[in-house]
Amino acid sequence: MIDFCGIELRHRVINASGCFDVIAARRVFGEELYERFPFAAYVSKTITLKAREGNPPPRLWEAAAGMINSIGLPNRGLAAYLEGDLPALAELPVPLITNVMGSTAEEVGALVAALQDREQVVAIELNVSCPNVATGLDIGADPAGLEALLRAVRPLSRKPLVVKLTPNTADVAACAAGAEAGGADAVSLINTLRAFARSPDGSGPWLGGGSGGLSGPAIRTVALAQVSRVAARVSIPIVGMGGVASGRDAGDLIDAGATIVAIGTECFRDPAAGARIAAELELRFPQIAR
Amino acid sequence: MIDFCGIELRHRVINASGCFDVIAARRVFGEELYERFPFAAYVSKTITLKAREGNPPPRLWEAAAGMINSIGLPNRGLAAYLEGDLPALAELPVPLITNVMGSTAEEVGALVAALQDREQVVAIELNVSCPNVATGLDIGADPAGLEALLRAVRPLSRKPLVVKLTPNTADVAACAAGAEAGGADAVSLINTLRAFARSPDGSGPWLGGGSGGLSGPAIRTVALAQVSRVAARVSIPIVGMGGVASGRDAGDLIDAGATIVAIGTECFRDPAAGARIAAELELRFPQIAR
Amino acid sequence: MTAPFGRRTTALVGRRTIGAYVIIAVRDDAARPQPGQFYMLAAAERWGGGEGERPFLARAVSIMRASDDGVVEFLLEDVGPGTRRLCELQQGDQLLLSGPFGNGFEQPQAGTLLVGGGIGIAPLLGVQERWGGPALLGFRDAHHAQGATLFGDPEVATDDGSQGHHGFVTDLLERELDRDPRAVYACGPPALLEAIGASARRRGIHAALALEAPMACGFGACYGCVVATAEGFRRVCVDGPVFEAAALR
Amino acid sequence: MTAPFGRRTTALVGRRTIGAYVIIAVRDDAARPQPGQFYMLAAAERWGGGEGERPFLARAVSIMRASDDGVVEFLLEDVGPGTRRLCELQQGDQLLLSGPFGNGFEQPQAGTLLVGGGIGIAPLLGVQERWGGPALLGFRDAHHAQGATLFGDPEVATDDGSQGHHGFVTDLLERELDRDPRAVYACGPPALLEAIGASARRRGIHAALALEAPMACGFGACYGCVVATAEGFRRVCVDGPVFEAAALR
Numbered sequence A, B: 001m002i003d004f005c006g007i008e009l010r011h012r013v014i015n016a017s018g019c020f021d022v023i024a025a026r027r028v029f030g031e032e033l034y035e036r037f038p039f040a041a042y043v044s045k046t047i048t049l050k051a052r053e054g055n056p057p058p059r060l061w062e063a064a065a066g067m068i069n070s071i072g073l074p075n076r077g078l079a080a081y082l083e084g085d086l087p088a089l090a091e092l093p094v095p096l097i098t099n100v101m102g103s104t105a106e107e108v109g110a111l112v113a114a115l116q117d118r119e120q121v122v123a124i125e126l127n128v129s130c131p132n133v134a135t136g137l138d139i140g141a142d143p144a145g146l147e148a149l150l151r152a153v154r155p156l157s158r159k160p161l162v163v164k165l166t167p168n169t170a171d172v173a174a175c176a177a178g179a180e181a182g183g184a185d186a187v188s189l190i191n192t193l194r195a196f197a198r199s200p201d202g203s204g205p206w207l208g209g210g211s212g213g214l215s216g217p218a219i220r221t222v223a224l225a226q227v228s229r230v231a232a233r234v235s236i237p238i239v240g241m242g243g244v245a246s247g248r249d250a251g252d253l254i255d256a257g258a259t260i261v262a263i264g265t266e267c268f269r270d271p272a273a274g275a276r277i278a279a280e281l282e283l284r285f286p287q288i289a290r
Numbered sequence C, D: 001m002t003a004p005f006g007r008r009t010t011a012l013v014g015r016r017t018i019g020a021y022v023i024i025a026v027r028d029d030a031a032r033p034q035p036g037q038f039y040m041l042a043a044a045e046r047w048g049g050g051e052g053e054r055p056f057l058a059r060a061v062s063i064m065r066a067s068d069d070g071v072v073e074f075l076l077e078d079v080g081p082g083t084r085r086l087c088e089l090q091q092g093d094q095l096l097l098s099g100p101f102g103n104g105f106e107q108p109q110a111g112t113l114l115v116g117g118g119i120g121i122a123p124l125l126g127v128q129e130r131w132g133g134p135a136l137l138g139f140r141d142a143h144h145a146q147g148a149t150l151f152g153d154p155e156v157a158t159d160d161g162s163q164g165h166h167g168f169v170t171d172l173l174e175r176e177l178d179r180d181p182r183a184v185y186a187c188g189p190p191a192l193l194e195a196i197g198a199s200a201r202r203r204g205i206h207a208a209l210a211l212e213a214p215m216a217c218g219f220g221a222c223y224g225c226v227v228a229t230a231e232g233f234r235r236v237c238v239d240g241p242v243f244e245a246a247a248l249r
């Protein structure tokens, strides 16, 4: 068994937030999904206090060795998540990590506090790639601001707090150090790289949301660089992700310092990619795979 | 003719610094290189005050839809450039832009001052992706610091100063605005994204220089996002680059606000890529191509 | 009806062309797909890379026909790098496939009109072969209209008049509905579906529209394929691709 | 001798296998390549993408033989995605090519020993056919040693003893040099070239070594292919690939 912040995991491969919807997938694949569940833990998509519609379509752009998404974090809001999704996830065969985002410490605090007394939720992932209303930058892009955010919300929950760092910053290691200093139990990275696409017909921006985030193999080596830098700076566990499509990619992130690895875009190309990658990882690194 | 900072260019396509060595290419391709010169202007590789050996090999890693380089800016230093390279480039059929880098305002100033009285050099590109000795961050990553750097070196030359921004920052538009406020005549972007590779045999980092920079199609949509943000923020001309491999890619950057476009990695795959892309751009946008 | 979990590799058991279209066939004993459902398809080799960097993601393709012996047929039109590559595949070539996905069509009331435009005829063929119903089909020209030969006595319209009615398939539809208002099942380009939706709302008839949207996953994971409905954005891949016209905005 | 500027597209005019190796042939009337020079090669189709993301860059491949009628032959060994793809190409398939690049070998003094290891035999064949000279060739096993049949009475060593001398080709070389010290031209794995370089320095003989290094461009643009020499790092593609052993560090 792998220990991640005191949580026991069957192997080192989980899903990346927003890249696998278990509730929809169970309708599509039925019982087989739980019988052959590909991930050692399940991370929810980002939940916000109030419901969000998400961005108008088109929301997708296919890039060289990757894709841009401009989904816009659609979700039915905290209340619906607690009343609707948690019960629907009752028989989930693996630990549940809930990913939340707020634009202020108060909002993030409210989300963390609301999840604190839900046994079903074993850890909380904080998506700090939310644009700061004042500066327009991600609230996670500034190390000091990130530390202050953690200091504010840390006391509100005994559950492990995993900070999903933003890669769109000058010094991701400093941000990770700020999160650690503020009391984070782990960090996860990388989120998508800010990216843009123009209509093939030259009529302007393609994505309904204007800009979006690049994911997939194209960002793999950037993820490896950021995970390496963060590992050299902090001592809390790291969830590595970004373009992982094989056991070798996962192994590289683990060698670079990640404790577990998350699969995002590759799940779209193969719903069972998580299981395949966990098996490949085990073949490649029997000693570290579990 | 295209006007770029008062320089007349035959078309909108130039080379990216460090991705084409005219002196070597002339030995390899002979007269045909100048007869069919692919670029509307020629940008030198980065020149530093003192000679640099560059990083130990391996210096290259092939990535998904791109490559990582860890060349380490080898060059024979300013003196050798002035005495050796400039004479060797005397018959260059297009304007010469010299790219320089220093780790302090004094160093950058010395480089700019030394080029000021060389008629052969029509513009100076400042590579500010140099790690700041104190912080370890690129000196160009901080808007205020970048503005101060420009204020310090701007008076030392009447030649157009093009600031080659670093993409490894939280807010590239703020950095561009800082450069503009400090007196830059243009900005160029994007430089390579910080990236990392591990040996296939699991023996640790692959690149002799430790980490490197990702270039090629993989970074194209990130380049488009950064150029779009910068164009929305500054009014000085923009040299757009990053993964350009076709006239359509070049056209997208121009639509996003670039005045001219630079070709880097694609030159490696096809030495004459610049000419091909300029021709494709003209077919696609006859109105803007020249 | 659920889909097998995960992506499978299978070989093309058949390929033929019909006018402007290519029909490919695979075996899929694992699933019993319904008319209106779709698969996510990718070639096992030469999927992107080289000069043409795309495709990267799999492509959604409707089930045209699913026989009881487990053979599934798809109708393809080359509109870009993904469909081009799928059209190139020859018998025996490997295909990566997941699905079947989506809600599919319900059994129609007797006499329901099946209205297809272009490549949109694919899901309607399955409906007609399973449950019957008159087919009204619109195409660019006679070359594309050869797709109509797959159907049981279809009525055809072509934009250029090179075959059948010179005009839009909606002309044929309006004539039919004027004579006898009834339910419509439709698939085709956005403009066609909008026209049918408007007509259905006007006439207060039941219209089931099979939509298309760019898709990354096909099973509800990415939220990339949404369409605006009365209840807000809905995922075409799991809440559709078949939507009641009245529910769309 | 300069190279035509830019990348050309050409079709394979021949392909055959010889033991563990594949030989491909193209026409290149534009250039008159020298032994020891190389081209940058990429397949026009299926170069990367899909499940296997690489290759992205072209691959450096030595000229094995260049006939006066403009046919250039390359010897390939499948060691990864790029060479695998090149080995797959069939007659008529399109190849993207630029070159010839590099300095190549100078005309050797009479009797110069030609020492090749594995795929490193390729550039030496051109030398022998053009200027003659005794060939000492080392291989993993008899299967690879079939490459030796390309040469005029070669002396062969195999690591496993399945053909010729059981041991390293350097054993044969040292015996020759003990008998009669003279110049050596060599190409092969790093360990072989280091051993030859050391021996040459010890004996004070002239040794020209054709090196390999990972390359992005092949024409001096990227500075990615450097090797350490007495004057610091040098680019293998433009300052080499042939270096005097004494100049290497």
Ligand SMILES: Cc1cc2nc3c(=O)[nH]c(=O)nc-3n(C[C@H](O)[C@H](O)[C@H](O)COP(=O)(O)OP(=O)(O)OC[C@H]3O[C@@H](n4cnc5c(N)ncnc54)[C@H](O)[C@@H]3O)c2cc1C
Pocket: A060, A061, A062, A063, A200, C038, C054, C055, C059, C060, C061, C062, C063, C074, C075, C076, C077, C078, C079, C080, C081, C082, C083, C084, C119, C122, C211, C212, C213, C214, C215, C241
């Ligand atoms: C449920 C469903 C069923 C379908 N059934 C069929 C079928 O039976 N037969 C069939 O042939 N097709 C079918 N399609 C349509 C097909 O999946 C799409 O047309 C697909 O995008 C084709 O891929 P392509 O690479 O060939 O073309 P693309 O290049 O994807 O071109 C399609 C459109 O995508 C846009 N586009 C261009 N470049 C990009 C980019 N880089 N990123 C994102 N978008 C871009 C353009 O608007 C272009 O017109 C179906 C689609 C859905 C959703």
Ligand SMILES: Cc1cc2nc3c(=O)[nH]c(=O)nc-3n(C[C@H](O)[C@H](O)[C@H](O)COP(=O)(O)OP(=O)(O)OC[C@H]3O[C@@H](n4cnc5c(N)ncnc54)[C@H](O)[C@@H]3O)c2cc1C
Pocket: B060, B061, B062, B063, B200, D038, D054, D055, D059, D060, D061, D062, D063, D074, D075, D076, D077, D078, D079, D080, D081, D082, D083, D084, D119, D122, D211, D212, D213, D214, D215, D241
């Ligand atoms: C001047 C010259 C002449 C040559 N002549 C010939 C010839 O005649 N015939 C021939 O067969 N070969 C020749 N080569 C060698 C050939 O070009 C290289 O072996 C080339 O790298 C093979 O590419 P590949 O994709 O097949 O293998 P690769 O995957 O490139 O494997 C080769 C080595 O590259 C490293 N590697 C693995 N992954 C990566 C990565 N992602 N990025 C960077 N490096 C990686 C590993 O160490 C591996 O052993 C020559 C090379 C040079 C420089």
Ligand SMILES: Cc1cc2nc3c(=O)[nH]c(=O)nc-3n(C[C@H](O)[C@H](O)[C@H](O)COP(=O)(O)O)c2cc1C
Pocket: A016, A017, A018, A019, A045, A046, A069, A071, A073, A099, A127, A164, A189, A190, A191, A192, A215, A216, A217, A219, A241, A242, A243, A244, A262, A263, A264, A265, A266, C222, C223
């Ligand atoms: C379609 C899509 C939706 C995503 N939604 C979220 C999200 O809701 N919350 C979040 O923290 N990250 C989200 N991400 C980012 C991923 O969790 C992951 O960090 C990123 O995609 C890099 O991993 P990959 O290259 O394996 O996809 C999303 C990514 C994609 C592609």
Ligand SMILES: Cc1cc2nc3c(=O)[nH]c(=O)nc-3n(C[C@H](O)[C@H](O)[C@H](O)COP(=O)(O)O)c2cc1C
Pocket: B016, B017, B018, B019, B045, B046, B069, B071, B073, B099, B127, B164, B189, B190, B191, B192, B215, B216, B217, B219, B241, B242, B243, B244, B262, B263, B264, B265, B266, D222, D223, D224
């Ligand atoms: C091998 C290599 C060397 C480079 N050297 C320099 C350099 O000396 N100075 C510089 O400012 N940028 C340098 N760059 C960055 C390029 O100028 C360019 O910004 C980057 O590669 C993105 O463009 P591309 O994707 O078209 O290659 C180099 C890039 C590569 C790949």
Ligand code: FES
Pocket: C214, C215, C216, C217, C218, C219, C220, C221, C222, C223, C224, C225, C226, C235, C236, C237, C238
């Ligand atoms: S295609 Fe991914 S949610 Fe519909």
Ligand code: FES
Pocket: D214, D215, D216, D217, D218, D219, D220, D221, D222, D223, D224, D225, D226, D235, D236, D237, D238
């Ligand atoms: S391969 Fe680019 S400089 Fe030698």
